[in-house]
Amino acid sequence: MLDDQLSQLKSLARSRIEAAESPEALEAVRIDVLGRKGSLTQISKDMGKLSPEERASTGKLLNGAKQELEGAFETKKARFEAGALSLKLDSEWIDLTLPAPGTRPGSLHPLTQIQHEIEDVFNSMGFSILGGPEVESEYNNFDALNIPPDHPARDMQDTFWLEDGHLLRTHTSPVQIRGMKALPLPVRMIAPGRVFRNEEVDASHEHTFYQLEGMMIDRNVSIANLTYFMKTLLARIFRRDDVTVRLRPGYFPFVEPGFELDIQCMVCGGPGCAVCKQSGWVELLPCGLVHPNVLRCGGINPEEWGGFAFGLGLTRLVMMRYAIDDIRWINSGDLRFLRQF
């Protein structure tokens, strides 16, 4: 008797669950069936009238029916929730192709970037990084570098002289003198920085540009070592496994012997093109073995120690790397240019 009632109730409840069209309607059905006053609850209250044997079997059925209906309610409810969630999420559509609001990322000046790269290369080989003042003494800029007063080599660098008798350094080489005095031997140093030449500005000339000085002093330093360092440096800068360079004589009073280092033109690879003026080579950096007079001015005994020095034109390197055809962009402060880096 109760069993019949139970099976009727169960199939009715199932069809009502099936038919419920909203979470609210489903909840009403649940209360009707499984609530404290619900029909299934009512049946369980009637169980008291049954014999123990009947109670056992009906109880089992009742529990089964309860579990089944609860499962059906949960399934239906989850379906409603999933539907609601997907509706909600769908309404949250965003156009991800719109540009991001807020501040755009900033940029490091290309000179800073290349300077950091070179600093890393040399730092990894134990070279200290030195600075130096923009205003220098005539002694450090010239005399100590084996360029005495009235030496014609002073013409090679048009100098800005200051009213206090000092000058704007014409190269980063005075840091050689500062470095030799400041660092313990053996010396390995580089010094990037701003230098000045009294020249009219045009597309290829600037009165303010950047160089990077390098110097190594040890007991046994040869031209072969210098070439090695220059090749390593240039391969890193130009991101090649190897670069072809050549040394030829060059005159700089603070080195002896002095060289111009040319790199094989990376545009044409040697046969000659407009960039290398048909020569196949591009003049890149002056270098040489440190002149004994310069070592003495740095307080170093040239009979015991020797070394090489080089000067790299950072501004020129930036122009080569990014194919910049007008040097005036570098100090222009024009963000339309600077934001490209």
Place this chain on the structure above:
Amino acid sequence: MKFSYRWLAELVPALTADAIEVGRQITMKTAECEGVETHAAHLDDCCVARVLEVEPIPGSPNVKTLTDTGRYGVRTVVCGAPNCRPGLLTAYWPLGKKTIAGIESDGMLCAGDELGVNRHHDLIVEFEAVEPGQPLPGLVPDAVIEIDNKSLTHRPDLWGHVGMAREVAAHFGIALHYPADLSVLPQGPPLVHVSIENLDLCPRFSAVMFENVKVGPSPLWLQYRLQAAGINPINNIVDITTWVMAELPQPLHAFDADRVVGQRLIARAAKDGETMTALNGETYQLDPSMIVVAGTDQVLGIAGIMGGQASMIHDGSTRIIFEAANWHPASVRRTSVKLKLRTDASMRFEKALDPENTIRGLARAIQLMRLCCPGAKLVGGLADIYRPLIAPDPIDLPLDWLAAKLGTTIDAETAAGILLSLGFGVAVHPGRLVVTVPSWRATKDVSVKEDLVEEVGRMIGYGSIAPQPPLMAVTPAQPNLLRKFQNSTRRTLVDLGFDEVHNYSFVSDAEAHRFGFPLERHLRVRNPISEDQALLRVSLIPKLHLNIEENRKHLETFRLFEIGQEIHPRSGELPDEIPHLAAAVFARDDGAAGLAELKRAASALMPGVEFQQASDPRVFEHPARIANVSWQDRRIGRLFEFHPSFVEQGRAAALDIDLRLLQETAAAVEKRYSPVGRFPSSSFDLAVVVPPRTSAGDVARELPGAEFREDFHLPDGRRSLLFRVTLSAPSRTLTGDEIANARKAAIDRLRSKGYDLRD
């Protein structure tokens, strides 16, 4: 410096390499060759021609000629030169047919400029004793090898063809033919009298005299050779002096002997007030720092730079003096700079020429006189006064040291061979060479063994030295904290959206004035490029402002910064250069957001940075928007908005930080862990009511550790600043009483400072 390939080839008779190859070898082993250009290539096509008939052309200054060109047959050629006459042997250039004055002219008869011989255009050239069709005597195509002067700064010997020829001979392992023959120098007492006042300033002074001189044009071959070397021919006497300068290289000067009183020449310092009108027509004021060549009555030449008009050679000169001197290089250079007069001679003398060259130069001039002025007669002996020449000490060159410097092995024979080919004297000893420096390399060029590394290295070819990593002690690089700190500062600003700029170190007087930086606190450039770049900046702000003004023309909003040096003069020492960070935000708004952004940037650089409202506006600052920036109780910079009159169509905020102070402060900050409380904290809020112009920062200073929450504007115009104070204890939970006491203490402190509190 221009070198004629033919000239070099004459001095190196066995030379077979062409000009391009010679230029390449020079670049790789001697000095920088900037280019090789053919000179007068058309001379191969030109030939001697005889004018057969000349017929006037009515209404034209030109004439029609029938000309026998030999190899090109008889041709009709129109010519405009007044010396065109039947029987004349001249130069013909078959450069095609062209109608001139109605007549078809087949080729042309050439004047000197058309042949590349000189600059004469009016008269066609004239030859003797040659036949039509023959090549033009002494005129064959040449090549000009152009060498970068800077790469010759240390090589006085290379300022002449002989020096370069000696190099070329060494490059190819062949012999040099030295052109000057000392045996032609006259013996006996001189008829020209020379004297030297100071042998330091004039180590040598030599002269010879000629009579029966006839001044006229030099032979065409000589003019042509000078022209190829970039020198304009003048007349036979002047051409001889320039030839010797371009060849040996010894500058000579020719005086008209009849205009030199008593044929006496004195090398002495100029006297105050002396003047001289030079060959260029300019009159120069001289002073005792300058050396001159003087007669007994007046100054005749500025030593080593330029001669004077008073004694110059003229067409009627018949007696001449060739003077060859050696001058103190620095003195010539100083005088040349002072008078703003640089000449081919001064450029050579300032490089320190070989004193032994004076008599070589005179010998060469005598040889050339025989060719260019055959009737002239050398009179009297050689006048030659000099400081005794001291031979430089030989240089000891250990071979193992040489090899260590080169980074490659080298045997004694190779090294000695190279040095010998360059004119050095070499004695070979076991394991070392003893090297004597030739006179032309001994003046400021080669003096120590390092110089010989270059001589050997360049001649074996640096390309033959294989790159080799050095063996070195592993020692760490010295840290550079300032640089590291600047780099991380840059990174931080870039992360916050700022673009890095580089500005010039120069400002103009007007800029300094406009920004209220006193002119006298700037270091001034003595020789500025222009007046607007005459001062060194004492602040990064003027150029930062310029960046804003330039970029706002193209951009709606932007952030930028520079790290650069302020340069503050100090008496008696180098100026104080202080690295600064200057950053700016520009936007077309009310400016508040930019200031906020810069405050955030400052906080990123200096955790816990404080700002004190300031009331001392500088002329470029917005008077109500300025604050001093301090960190760890050190004043370290300034935050401000530019005065709106300084910025058009927008607002610009700026931050200026002393990076040296900042780095020092940062280095002193030691971070220490403080335990995180495990017991609950309690907090209470305090609303401080203040007049509108009160700084929240001042209030916050009375509430250490309190967190600012909000800034309400009250209807009565005052502001209510809401702070939250959070308290906790490390080992227990605070009691209600303790919190209440703390609150009361905070309120009392605020009240005692005159602040109102809202309940």
